[in-house]
Amino acid sequence: MIKRSINLPKNNSFFLFGSRGTGKTSLLESFYSKKDTIFIDLLDLKVFDELTLDPTRFLSLIDSSKNSEKRVVVDEIQKLPKLLDVVHSQIQKKKRQFVLTGSSSRRLKQQGTNLLAGRAWVFSLYPFSSLELKKDFDLIKALERGGLPDAYLAEDDFSAKEFLTAYVGTYLQKEIQQEQWVRKLEPFRKFLAISAQMNGKIINKSKIASEVGVDDVTVANYFEILEDTLLGFFLPAYHRSVRKSQRLSSKFYYIDTGISRALNQTLSVPLLPQTSAFGNAFEHWVVLEIVKNISYKRLDWNLSYARTKDDVEIDLIITRPGGLPLMIEIKSSDRVTKNDAKSLLTLGEDINSDAEKWILSRDPLEQNFAKVRALYWLDGMKELFA
DSSP states (O other): OOOOSOOOOSSSOEEEEOOTTSOHHHHHHHHSOTTSEEEEETTSHHHHHHHHHOTHHHHHHHTSTTTTTSEEEEEOGGGOTTHHHHHHHHHHHHOOOEEEEESOOHHHHHTTOOOGGGSSEEEEOOSOOHHHHGGGOOHHHHHHHOSOHHHHTOSSHHHHHHHHHHHHHHIIIIIIITTTOSSOHHHHHHHHHHHHHTTTSBOOHHHHHHHHTSOHHHHHHHHHHHHHTTSEEEEOBOOSSHHHHTTSOOEEEESOHHHHHHHTTOTTSOOOTTSHHHHHHHHHHHHHHHHHHHHHTTOOOEEEEEEOTTOOEEEEEEEOTTSOOEEEEEOOOSSOOGGGGHHHHHHHHHHOTTSEEEEEESOOSOEEETTEEEEEHHHHHHHHHO
């Protein structure tokens, strides 16, 4: 079994959020013994129906003589948020440990659910990272299939494709249609395809709205649904003034390269080095690697990107409290030259001349171009997080 990088508490209660298929249940079943843990799965229709009809059965179940001393794991808590009232009471009165997983925060937000008033910590689980896969890591496989366990570990590309295609279909059916989060499904389908094509690019909501046939407000709601169902995140634009930065357009990234390719219907297209598709997928993967490991290491680092009106761009700026910023340019080339350091040596110097400046690429040779270090991307990950 592949050891995950996330460090979970043994005794404190916590939420574990992550998109479907990231391996939350498998992780908890390997981390906690069934001898001293009761597992309640709200995706089990029988269990869900019983607790929906009579929520008092939840307390009866966890407080029974055989379970009263056990920790409680509840899978997909967003399916039945009212159970959190019982959880809150049990944590307060009995100091009991509860582990609550979720693949969506939308219903919790919509119902104004109190996330236990800080009595439970919050963790996130992501698809596999390269540091978790170690010797089993294969870059091409990761770019083409992504890091969801069932896709990455599939026996062949066909099986991985079938899983990811079904994953997207299940998301539309169970997360969107059943929860009735959009009035019409067809515009949302169009939006998903367009948003996948725009992955890693600056978002123009008005343009997307025009292509989908809806208004700007609806597109903003669509992106909020993707965030709430933990399928993606925004990367804000950098500005010295936080207030001005908030007025600049963000980029949007899906949480997995495989999911993005499934939505874009390009799973059958091989990713070949020296193509734009390969470059985009590589940049996407490296950004995700940094996001995952910042979360797992519980680092208070903030991420942004910078671009001028003349399209000079720095892919990532990592702001580290108490330390110098780190500016990163991501290149998919296997041979880096001084020309690849241009934006860091111009725009980077204008933003902060003291900042660390890196190029992360597939070039195995470490080099220096004035103030810029060029590193093999995986060596950079290890230096930052290992």
